[in-house]
Amino acid sequence: MKTLVWVEHDGSAVKDATLAAVTAASKLGEVHLLVAGEGVEGVAKAASEIAGVGKVHVADNVAFGHNLPENVAPLVAELMESHDAFVAPATTTGKNIAPRVAALLDVMQISEILSVEGPKTFTRPIYAGNAIATVESSDAKLVLTVRGTAFEKAATSGGSGTVEAVSAGGDAGISSFVGAEIAKQDRPELTSAKIIVSGGRALGSSEKYEEVIVPLADKLGAALGASRAAVDAGYVPNDYQVGQTGKIVAPEVYFAIGISGAIQHLAGMKDSKTIVAINKDEDAPIFQVADFGLVADLFSAVPELTGKI
Amino acid sequence: MKILVPVKRVLDYNVKPRVKADGTGVDLANVKMSMNPFDEIAVEEAIRLKEKGVATEIVAVSVGPAKAQETLRTALAMGADRAILVQTDDAVEPLAVAKILKAIADGEQPGLVILGKQAIDDDNNQTGQMLAALTGWAQGTFASAVNVEGDSVNVTREVDGGLETVKLKLPAIVTTDLRLNEPRYASLPNIMKAKSKPLDTKTPADYGVDTAPRVKTVKVSEPPVRSAGIKVADVDELVAKLKAMGVHS
Numbered sequence: 001m002k003t004l005v006w007v008e009h010d011g012s013a014v015k016d017a018t019l020a021a022v023t024a025a026s027k028l029g030e031v032h033l034l035v036a037g038e039g040v041e042g043v044a045k046a047a048s049e050i051a052g053v054g055k056v057h058v059a060d061n062v063a064f065g066h067n068l069p070e071n072v073a074p075l076v077a078e079l080m081e082s083h084d085a086f087v088a089p090a091t092t093t094g095k096n097i098a099p100r101v102a103a104l105l106d107v108m109q110i111s112e113i114l115s116v117e118g119p120k121t122f123t124r125p126i127y128a129g130n131a132i133a134t135v136e137s138s139d140a141k142l143v144l145t146v147r148g149t150a151f152e153k154a155a156t157s158g159g160s161g162t163v164e165a166v167s168a169g170g171d172a173g174i175s176s177f178v179g180a181e182i183a184k185q186d187r188p189e190l191t192s193a194k195i196i197v198s199g200g201r202a203l204g205s206s207e208k209y210e211e212v213i214v215p216l217a218d219k220l221g222a223a224l225g226a227s228r229a230a231v232d233a234g235y236v237p238n239d240y241q242v243g244q245t246g247k248i249v250a251p252e253v254y255f256a257i258g259i260s261g262a263i264q265h266l267a268g269m270k271d272s273k274t275i276v277a278i279n280k281d282e283d284a285p286i287f288q289v290a291d292f293g294l295v296a297d298l299f300s301a302v303p304e305l306t307g308k309i
Numbered sequence: 310m311k312i313l314v315p316v317k318r319v320l321d322y323n324v325k326p327r328v329k330a331d332g333t334g335v336d337l338a339n340v341k342m343s344m345n346p347f348d349e350i351a352v353e354e355a356i357r358l359k360e361k362g363v364a365t366e367i368v369a370v371s372v373g374p375a376k377a378q379e380t381l382r383t384a385l386a387m388g389a390d391r392a393i394l395v396q397t398d399d400a401v402e403p404l405a406v407a408k409i410l411k412a413i414a415d416g417e418q419p420g421l422v423i424l425g426k427q428a429i430d431d432d433n434n435q436t437g438q439m440l441a442a443l444t445g446w447a448q449g450t451f452a453s454a455v456n457v458e459g460d461s462v463n464v465t466r467e468v469d470g471g472l473e474t475v476k477l478k479l480p481a482i483v484t485t486d487l488r489l490n491e492p493r494y495a496s497l498p499n500i501m502k503a504k505s506k507p508l509d510t511k512t513p514a515d516y517g518v519d520t521a522p523r524v525k526t527v528k529v530s531e532p533p534v535r536s537a538g539i540k541v542a543d544v545d546e547l548v549a550k551l552k553a554m555g556v557h558s
Contacts, residue, residue, distance in 0.1 A: 068475065069438065070447050092468040096450050099403070099438035108404045108523040111433045121527065126432055127326040131335055134527040174478040175447040178463060182471035191469070195556065220556065228487070238453075238488060239471055244429070245487050247469070253556055263325060270535065274554060276547070282540075291538035292550050304544045309557055 001029030001119065004057070004079055006088035006097065009035065009043045016192040017089035017146075019050065019153035024146040025087040026052050026154070027116040033057065033161065034079060036072055038065035048161035051154050059166040066177035067093050073100035075169035080105055085142035090248075091191075094145050107139035112248075114150040128244040128267035148191055149250035149271060183237045185224075190240070193223030196251045198242055198269070201229035202258025202279070202298060209235045212299060213257060216306045225249065225269075227259045243268035258298045261286030278302060310420025310479070311366045312355040314389065315410055316348040318373050318380040319430040332528040335430075344380045347425025349387075349492040350485040354455060355423050356388035357490065363457045364421075366390050370413055372406050374398050378508065385503035386495030392508040397520060403431075405513070405520040407439035412516035414444055419480060421462065426451050426484040437484035447477035451486040 003025040008015040025031045031052055035044045036059040044058040057079060063071045076097070080086055086101055088094030090112045102109040113122040120137045122144065190196065197217040203209050209230070217224050225247075226240040242249055244267040254272035259265060261277070261284055269275070270289050277290035280297050287293040294301060320326060321341040329336050344352075358364040369384035371377040372395040381392035395409050414422060427434035441448035449455070449464025453472065456463045457479070465474045467486045495503070513520045541547045551557065 103442035
């Protein structure tokens with residue numbers, strides 16, 4: 001089976017989520033990549049070095065510069081004439097593009113796969129991760145998105161893919177990119193961090209988030225996260241949100257501080273290797289999934305922890 | 310312009326789903342069902358556009374069992390003008406829902422279709438994008454702001470890392486993210502009024518759409534259970550546990 005993997009990149013480097021998608025795709029057969037964008041020679045070269053990669057299709061065109069699905073999906077659909085499966089990471093970019101590709105191909109997409117059980121059989125979470133469905137496609141071609149935390153990342157070296165330019169596609173003329181506000185962070189990316197320190201509503205303010213959560217994260221070299229309640233209350237930007245409707249993470253250690261543990265939050269972090277919860281309510285549901293729970297006032301316990309670790 | 314708002318009846322988001330013992334699915338017998346939360350946001354946004362004078366009529370659509378009428382009545386009570394129920398007892402996949410919506414859009418000629426970004430039961434996050442592909446319209450997914458300006462709409466989208474804004478030619482498809490708005494509650498008088506608003510009942514066959522599933526559910530199981538953890542007595546004990554795991558600065 002020939003599989004085409006969407007390479008998510010920032011114009012210069014391949015994003016980690018792509019590497020997990022490559023691992024999932026390699027379980028299906030031959031792995032080809034698609035690098036689309038403007039001025040993506042460097043990304044194409046980096047992509048060709050990913051272990052296990054065959055061909056790297058490069059579509060260098062200003063129309064693909066901002067991943068606009070109206071322009072990108074027809075390009076992918078055309079390349080799918082010579083591929084059996086399209087695989088994208090389940091990032092906001094992948095989720096935006098892949099279903100548009102699936103409908104153009106008249107196939108059902110299988111979203112956020114957790115495992116490959118057979119050539120057309122996969123597992124995926126439903127009901128906010130409260131159930132796992134094993135599903136089998138009957139479509140001629142597969143369109144999949146891959147949950148990044150469920151697969152190992154492919155090695156970024158050792159591969160020797162051949163780079164091939166694609167001339168197909170262009171601007172569909174129905175959408176354009178206006179601008180972006182990307183939150184600046186000097187710390188690890190949330191979805192690939194080994195340690196995450198997350199704060200909830202109990203913090204009470206953005207000042208307290210800065211004062212209590214940030215120093216612990218700084219000390220551990222951790223990424224910062226938050227519950228939806230903390231985001232909605234304006235303590236942190238919304239891309240900090242961990243949960244069913246935010247980011248799905250599975251770090252080695254997840255600190256849930258002042259987070260009660262609603263099922264929508266648990267859906268985003270319950271696959272973490274170790275969960276540490278600090279909450280003053282000993283009945284908070286977070287303690288049912290926490291490996292280490294501390295019932296304490298976070299305003300005194302967290303600074304003490306930061307000082308002692 | 311007219312706005313089409315697809316809504317789905319799902320297990321209420323506060324209910325903890327239970328997997329059936331025979332592994333065929335999640336038990337939906339005698340549990341509270343509600344409008345998918347993202348769809349409430351879609352209805353609210355359509356109403357706000359009508360209140361601003363941008364929209365003239367709001368048509369709510371649902372594909373589902375007879376009981377999905379209740380979901381449509383909720384949309385009507387919030388402020389939608391009329392509703393279409395495409396009635397079927399089969400579980401309809403996003404691709405088939407998108408095909409039904411495409412047929413309805415062909416007839417209704419809306420300027421915007423506003424959907425929720427995903428349904429909280431199947432967590433697919435596909436229908437809006439698929440409808441956009443089938444209609445050939447532009448898509449503004451995961452919207453946190455929607456501004457119609459003349460013959461285009463600016464949609465601010467929640468993306469990994471922050472926000473981005475795209476400009477889409479109308480007609481267009483928008484899918485809502487949680488922070489787009491705070492949906493209103495239907496007042497009692499409006500709930501009463503909604504009972505007399507028009508609600509057409511159709512079937513998938515009326516739109517020539519085959520709803521046979523492309524994806525077979527082989528089984529549904531409980532997620533792996535985390536082994537029970539321990540409660541530590543104080544910060545010192547927690548520090549010791551973390552250091553034993555190799556977590557330190």
